[in-house]
Amino acid sequence: MIELHDVSRSYDDGSRRTTALPAVSVTARDGAVLWLAGASGSGKSTLLGIAGLLLRPDSGSVRLGGTDFTRASDAQRTAARRRLIGFVPQQPRLFRDLTAAQNVALATARAVPDPSALSLVGLAHRADSKVKTLSGGEQQRVAITRALQTGSAALLADEPTSALDDDNARSVLALFRRLADDGRCVVIASHDPRVGEIADDELTLEAANR
Numbered sequence: 001m002i003e004l005h006d007v008s009r010s011y012d013d014g015s016r017r018t019t020a021l022p023a024v025s026v027t028a029r030d031g032a033v034l035w036l037a038g039a040s041g042s043g044k045s046t047l048l049g050i051a052g053l054l055l056r057p058d059s060g061s062v063r064l065g066g067t068d069f070t071r072a073s074d075a076q077r078t079a080a081r082r083r084l085i086g087f088v089p090q091q092p093r094l095f096r097d098l099t100a101a102q103n104v105a106l107a108t109a110r111a112v113p114d115p116s117a118l119s120l121v122g123l124a125h126r127a128d129s130k131v132k133t134l135s136g137g138e139q140q141r142v143a144i145t146r147a148l149q150t151g152s153a154a155l156l157a158d159e160p161t162s163a164l165d166d167d168n169a170r171s172v173l174a175l176f177r178r179l180a181d182d183g184r185c186v187v188i189a190s191h192d193p194r195v196g197e198i199a200d201d202e203l204t205l206e207a208a209n210r
Ligand code: ADP
Pocket: 011, 018, 019, 020, 021, 038, 039, 040, 041, 042, 043, 044, 045, 046, 047, 209
């Protein structure tokens, strides 16, 4: 479970102060999908980064699995992130000339890919295929599998369907649903209304600088 209480974040470039995220509170429950919705620039990525301990908020508190990490050291936050959080960035950097299994193995300390990892996302049959031969949806599944290797209590994804056609988007969303049904806490930042079909909870952000 991830509990965010009154978290906010702004940026100062010297001449101008930008509010990236006005103070918001939200809880991402275990076994549920939380959809962070809102227009581009409304602060979805910023909130996802705060929830994933990648960014520190200017104010408010961040609790993960009941522990308050707001004022924890960078080392403690990194250790918690590695243990608990899988992060699927907006543009996952996969090695296109390596196989799906090799890409997943790179996220772990293992030299040999674990064949069961890709079966969890329905891709066991493509484990030895080079990433460049996979569809967009299959590549997204490889990125999700990789994220699950580094922490799987919570899975956070930034616009995971934005580059996918309808079929691929729906199968990736069905996968997120299943991963939540297995007990994980899933958070999806997205302006894609299809996410609403699989979400349990929703927070719509409003752009602050209008
Ligand atoms: P979204 O994910 O909803 O598109 P973001 O969280 O990426 O929104 O950004 C929210 C606002 O904060 C935007 O106006 C963006 O330009 C600004 N912002 C985000 N990151 C930075 C940064 N590192 N420096 C300055 N402004 C930023």
